Amino acid sequence: MTTHTTAPETPSTPSTGSEPTGIVPIPAHIGRALATGGAVLTVASTFLPWTWTSDFPGDLTLYGNPGGLQLLVLIGGTLTALLGLASHGVKQLGWLVPAGGTGALTLAALGTFGTAWYTIIAITAELGGLVHLEPGAWVLAAGTLTMLTGALAQPFERPVSEPADPDDTRRDQLRHNARNKLAVVRAALASGTPAPARALPTYAEILVIIAAMAIGLTVFTYGISTPHDESELFIGFLIVVGFCFAALLKAGLVGRVSAITSKHRNITMVGAFVAAAAFPFTQSDDQYATIGVYILIFATVALGLNVVVGLAGLLDLGYVAFLGVGAYTAALVSGSPSSPLNFHVPFWASALLGALVAMIFGVLIGAPTLRLRGDYLAIVTLGFGEIFRLAVLNMDGTSGPDVTNGSNGISAIPNLNVLGFDFGQEHTFLGFTIARFANYFLLMLLITLIVVVVFRRSSDSRIGRAWIAVREDETAARAMGINGFRVKLIAFALGATLAGLAGAVQAHVTYTVTPEQYQFAHVVPPNSAFLLAAVVLGGMGTISGPLVGAALLYLIPAKLQFLGDYQLLTFGLALVLLMRFRPEGLIANRRRQLEFHENTEAPEVLSKAGV
Amino acid sequence: MTTDTTTQDATPDATAPRETVLDARGVTMRFGGLTAVRGVDLTVNSGEIVGLIGPNGAGKTTFFNCLTGLYIPTEGEVRYKGKVLPPKSFKVTAAGIARTFQNIRLFANMTVLENVLVGRHTRTKEGLWSALLRGPGFHRAEAASRARAMELLEFVGLAHKAEHLSRNLPYGEQRKLEIARALASEPGLLLLDEPTAGMNPQETRATEELVFAIRDMGIAVLVIEHDMRFIMNLCDRVAVLVQGEKLIEGDSATVQRDERVVAAYLGEPFEGAPGDEEAAEVEQAEAHAQAQAETEEEAAAEAQAESAETTTDAAPGKENDR
Numbered sequence: 001m002t003t004h005t006t007a008p009e010t011p012s013t014p015s016t017g018s019e020p021t022g023i024v025p026i027p028a029h030i031g032r033a034l035a036t037g038g039a040v041l042t043v044a045s046t047f048l049p050w051t052w053t054s055d056f057p058g059d060l061t062l063y064g065n066p067g068g069l070q071l072l073v074l075i076g077g078t079l080t081a082l083l084g085l086a087s088h089g090v091k092q093l094g095w096l097v098p099a100g101g102t103g104a105l106t107l108a109a110l111g112t113f114g115t116a117w118y119t120i121i122a123i124t125a126e127l128g129g130l131v132h133l134e135p136g137a138w139v140l141a142a143g144t145l146t147m148l149t150g151a152l153a154q155p156f157e158r159p160v161s162e163p164a165d166p167d168d169t170r171r172d173q174l175r176h177n178a179r180n181k182l183a184v185v186r187a188a189l190a191s192g193t194p195a196p197a198r199a200l201p202t203y204a205e206i207l208v209i210i211a212a213m214a215i216g217l218t219v220f221t222y223g224i225s226t227p228h229d230e231s232e233l234f235i236g237f238l239i240v241v242g243f244c245f246a247a248l249l250k251a252g253l254v255g256r257v258s259a260i261t262s263k264h265r266n267i268t269m270v271g272a273f274v275a276a277a278a279f280p281f282t283q284s285d286d287q288y289a290t291i292g293v294y295i296l297i298f299a300t301v302a303l304g305l306n307v308v309v310g311l312a313g314l315l316d317l318g319y320v321a322f323l324g325v326g327a328y329t330a331a332l333v334s335g336s337p338s339s340p341l342n343f344h345v346p347f348w349a350s351a352l353l354g355a356l357v358a359m360i361f362g363v364l365i366g367a368p369t370l371r372l373r374g375d376y377l378a379i380v381t382l383g384f385g386e387i388f389r390l391a392v393l394n395m396d397g398t399s400g401p402d403v404t405n406g407s408n409g410i411s412a413i414p415n416l417n418v419l420g421f422d423f424g425q426e427h428t429f430l431g432f433t434i435a436r437f438a439n440y441f442l443l444m445l446l447i448t449l450i451v452v453v454v455f456r457r458s459s460d461s462r463i464g465r466a467w468i469a470v471r472e473d474e475t476a477a478r479a480m481g482i483n484g485f486r487v488k489l490i491a492f493a494l495g496a497t498l499a500g501l502a503g504a505v506q507a508h509v510t511y512t513v514t515p516e517q518y519q520f521a522h523v524v525p526p527n528s529a530f531l532l533a534a535v536v537l538g539g540m541g542t543i544s545g546p547l548v549g550a551a552l553l554y555l556i557p558a559k560l561q562f563l564g565d566y567q568l569l570t571f572g573l574a575l576v577l578l579m580r581f582r583p584e585g586l587i588a589n590r591r592r593q594l595e596f597h598e599n600t601e602a603p604e605v606l607s608k609a610g611v
Numbered sequence: 612m613t614t615d616t617t618t619q620d621a622t623p624d625a626t627a628p629r630e631t632v633l634d635a636r637g638v639t640m641r642f643g644g645l646t647a648v649r650g651v652d653l654t655v656n657s658g659e660i661v662g663l664i665g666p667n668g669a670g671k672t673t674f675f676n677c678l679t680g681l682y683i684p685t686e687g688e689v690r691y692k693g694k695v696l697p698p699k700s701f702k703v704t705a706a707g708i709a710r711t712f713q714n715i716r717l718f719a720n721m722t723v724l725e726n727v728l729v730g731r732h733t734r735t736k737e738g739l740w741s742a743l744l745r746g747p748g749f750h751r752a753e754a755a756s757r758a759r760a761m762e763l764l765e766f767v768g769l770a771h772k773a774e775h776l777s778r779n780l781p782y783g784e785q786r787k788l789e790i791a792r793a794l795a796s797e798p799g800l801l802l803l804d805e806p807t808a809g810m811n812p813q814e815t816r817a818t819e820e821l822v823f824a825i826r827d828m829g830i831a832v833l834v835i836e837h838d839m840r841f842i843m844n845l846c847d848r849v850a851v852l853v854q855g856e857k858l859i860e861g862d863s864a865t866v867q868r869d870e871r872v873v874a875a876y877l878g879e880p881f882e883g884a885p886g887d888e889e890a891a892e893v894e895q896a897e898a899h900a901q902a903q904a905e906t907e908e909e910a911a912a913e914a915q916a917e918s919a920e921t922t923t924d925a926a927p928g929k930e931n932d933r
Contacts, residue, residue, distance in 0.1 A: 454743060461742030461749070462728075462735055462756075469718050469729045476716035479679060481704035481733030481796050490739055 023188060024153040031153025035105060036084030038147025042077035042112060045143055046070040048136025051123050056232075068233050069119045072240045073140070076112030079244055080147060083108050083251070087154070099252025102154035103189040107250055109144075109151035111243020115236045116144040122232050156190065159183045189250065205260045209268055212257050213275040221279060223555055224295075225288045234559040269452070276445055280438035281429075289437040291558065296444040297506050298526045299550035302534040303451050303543065304498030309532065310541035310589075311459055312491035313471030314370070315378040317520065318385020320528045322496040324518035325361045326354035326503025328392065331410040331513045332403075338411050340402055347416050351504040358500020359493050361388075366492035370485055373474070385520055385528055393515040409514030416443070416508050423508070440509045447505055451498050452543055458494065459541075467491055523567065525554055533571070537578060539585030548586055629656040630692065632800045632831045633708070637687035638677050640670070640855075647673040649855040650687070653833075655800060660822060660832045662846035662863075664839070666876055670855040671835045672713055675804055678833075679703050679710050692799065705733040709798035711789040713805045713835075719778035723769055723788055726777050727760035730795030760795060767791045767821065783814040790821065794830075801825060803834040807841055815841055843867065851875070 024031070046066040066074050083105045086093035097104055120137055124130055161180035164173040200208070219241060226233045248254050261268040280289050305319045333353060335344030345353070369380045396406025404410065415424030415436070423439040434442075458464050466487045469477040478484050507513050516522070521529040530553055538549025557567050578585075633655040640648040648670040655661045663671050676682040678689055680696060680703035689696045696703050709730075718726050735756055741749045764770040767787040772780065777788055786806055793801055803822070807815045815838060822845055826832055836842050842849060843863040850860040853875040859866060866872055 457743050457745060458739060461753070462732065462737045463739050463742050465721070465725055465729050466732055468721060468725075469732075472718040472720060473716050475681070475700075476712065476718065477729070478700045479681070479704060479710055479712075479716075480730050480792065481701045482729070483699075483701045494739065 026153040028155045031150045034150025039081035041143030045140035046074040049134045050137040069236045072236045076240045080108040097251040104247045104251035106151045107247035113144045113148045115239045213271040217275040281432045286435040293441040295554045299547045300448045300502045302546035302550045308495035312467040317382035321385045321388035322358045322499035323503040325358040326500030327507040327513045329354040329357040330504035331507040336413045354504030355497045355501040359497040362493040362496025370488045411512040539587040541589040545587040634690040638684045639686035641685045662842040662849040663835045665852035669852045707799040709793035709796045710802040717777045724773040727795045730792040731756045763791045800831045
């Protein structure tokens with residue numbers, strides 16, 4: 001993160017003295033050829049069988065038909081080959097690496113290598129022995145090894161490292177050397193500053209946006225529809241996607257695309273919405289649409305929390321309670337037989353009611369607690385979150401008034417029926433059949449859209465600036481005439497309202513609302529801990545951050561079932577590592593990104609709500 | 612500098628009878644057993660620049676905080692244009708008193724323009740609904756705010772850096788930005804808490820010009836400063852605060868001549884021989900330092916009011932190394 005602390009590392013200007021060299025000591029042109037050739041060999045190997053039996057997940061036994069992990073390696077290999085060709089200076093591929101540098105090729109090669117060798121090791125370990133590898137796998141091993149060697153031979157500017165002080169203790173010397181090595185690795189992965197973008201005609205820029213959205217939809221759909229019992233495939237997917245994204249980021253391509261998307265923000269939003277809406281139509285059955293709708297609920301609530309945490313800087317650890325308030329409100333007026341209220345209101349009314357009741361709760365809880373700052377606020381909101389759950393648990397007619405049925409919750413919530421469109425039934429549009437969860441997915445997407453618009457518009461306004469000002473320095477903000485308490489209360493209530501709105505849909509999706517769904521920490525998202533993690537992991541103060549964070553936090557536990565009891569442990573470890581190495585989250589807010597790269601020239605327009 | 616003071620008389624505001632902008636009466640602030648400010652009276656009239664000086668720990672910033680609603684005075688009251696100020700700092704700003712901070716408190720991760728826009732908060736009314744619905748009124752107000760903010764940035768000379776993050780500005784520009792941000796709330800009185808702290812002489816001169824320009828906009832200024840030359844050039848009146856009490860108030864010459872002020876900064880001479888010797892030594896050293904300063908200034912060909920110089924330089928000697 002602190003690349004600016006290392007020595008200047010612009011590859012185009014070789015410093016005096018030492019010739020830039022790669023990690024592997026082979027001449028650069030041979031290295032480039034090796035990398036490209038290895039990548040081509042890798043691609044070729046994916047058309048050969050890797051193992052003889054189809055016992056290994058994803059059928060890897062066929063000629064000319066890459067399946068499962070082979071497809072992933074094929075994609076990684078192709079990208080590496082293209083980057084390798086680009087490093088040869090092929091003019092037609094210059095657009096792929098606007099930032100130049102060797103980092104992109106190295107990262108892509110690393111990702112492909114990692115996936116390939118992970119596959120080989122997994123085959124060997126699962127089927128028991130190297131004998132299960134077909135020649136294709138050996139070609140793959142050779143190809144990826146060549147490719148990685150070549151990529152690591154790319155010359156880069158080595159940072160000037162000082163030798164360790166001989167008077168230091170041994171431990172300090174080791175640490176010093178480790179730091180130097182880390183600096184070298186960082187320099188190896190560094191890239192130059194992107195050349196100024198050539199102005200594209202508007203239609204081309206829109207095409208780029210459409211392509212980016214299509215790729216996004218494909219990646220998401222692929223990830224969501226990896227079978228639950230084939231965690232190898234999902235791990236391979238994570239490796240390839242992670243490294244390829246990092247490679248493109250280093251190449252400067254991601255930056256270029258996001259510059260285009262922030263130029264056409266409305267088109268991007270429409271594009272993203274259409275891409276997301278297309279998701280249920282790519283599914284042949286309802287199995288993965290279920291995951292889709294749960295991810296969407298989780299992501300929407302996380303985005304609502306992002307108003308509170310990301311914009312206003314209020315650490316709310318009891319946020320899921322507002323989702324619960326919305327869900328219970330909608331469930332009570334849904335006409336469910338187990339609801340003590342015996343009436344049924346149309347969906348629009350129950351959604352508004354859910355949002356309104358959640359807002360009232362937000363104000364009621366916010367008014368006393370928002371006078372506190374920092375940690376105290378977190379503790380009190382944590383308490384209120386638990387109070388909600390316990391209160392709901394006890395309103396069962398024996399220990400309290402009969403409202404919520406206690407631990408049984410309100411069950412058999414009927415499906416929505418809006419203008420004669422029954423959400424519980426299958427419907428056929430233009431030859432596509434979409435079933436119950438797909439219906440709800442589309443409805444939830446509409447709610448997500450509302451939340452996105454609310455987030456974007458509120459953050460880019462007088463009130464949004466006031467939130468950021470209060471977050472940055474409350475005393476100064478008050479001295480500028482901002483009523484700190486009032487704007488914080490607005491943020492808190494707005495966040496609660498959005499969660500309540502999502503809750504109203506959630507009640508219908510899950511059939512049943514019980515107090516257990518709304519605790520602080522639980523293995524199944526959404527709960528307060530996971531919501532906060534999604535916001536922090538994705539990137540505070542951005543729109544796409546919580547969406548990506550929520551998708552990852554939902555998919556990873558769902559797909560990596562073999563982790564079992566260690567799920568929460570790995571989750572914690574992953575969070576610690578992320579906070580150490582990328583504190584601004586996966587998708588950094590421009591504002592936060594600038595904090596970490598103070599030397600870069602401030603851009604023309606600082607996008608306030610992220611990409 | 613005297614010319615600047617007189618040019619101000621030509622502006623329309625000044626010809627009108629001078630209105631009392633700030634009227635603090637008997638302001639006392641106690642923290643437990645400690646009385647930080649004791650019964651301070653201070654008035655600031657429109658079109659005036661008033662200085663507030665005193666040794667470190669004299670209670671100047673505490674007094675400022677009492678004026679701006681950050682602290683609620685234990686006793687006494689503060690009136691702004693005849694109305695008693697509410698005890699909340701954001702309401703004080705809304706009433707028309709803006710301030711800067713001794714240690715710069717900008718919104719570091721907002722752009723320069725955004726910082727000034729935050730200062731516009733009290734003068735705009737668009738709430739959450741307006742932001743969500745984005746009617747024509749919202750766009751108009753937003754555009755007007757931006758235009759006004761850019762004007763202010765132009766005024767302090769930061770317009771070319773409008774899109775920079777404020778944390779990346781050099782120190783002097785951060786001070787200027789803080790002033791622009793305070794001006795954005797359209798104050799009738801501007802409180803500056805050590806506006807030249809940490810500045811080099813050129814930057815101090817620029818700040819002086821800026822403060823005069825602000826006064827010429829019809830905004831009264833109350834300024835805390837340790838740099839005596841700055842204060843004496845700038846202020847129509849100077850109040851001296853020592854150990855929480857107001858020692859003296861008057862024009863700069865009166866204050867400079869007052870022995871109690873000198874004593875407050877340098878301490879009183881002892882009775883008897885050793886004290887006399889010490890005093891003589893100090894005087895000698897001062898004379899030497901002054902001679903040096905004068906030669907330097909001659910080299911710089913700067914015409915200064917020399918008679919005032921002796922006490923000005925000697926009294927707050929600790930601050931002159933800035």
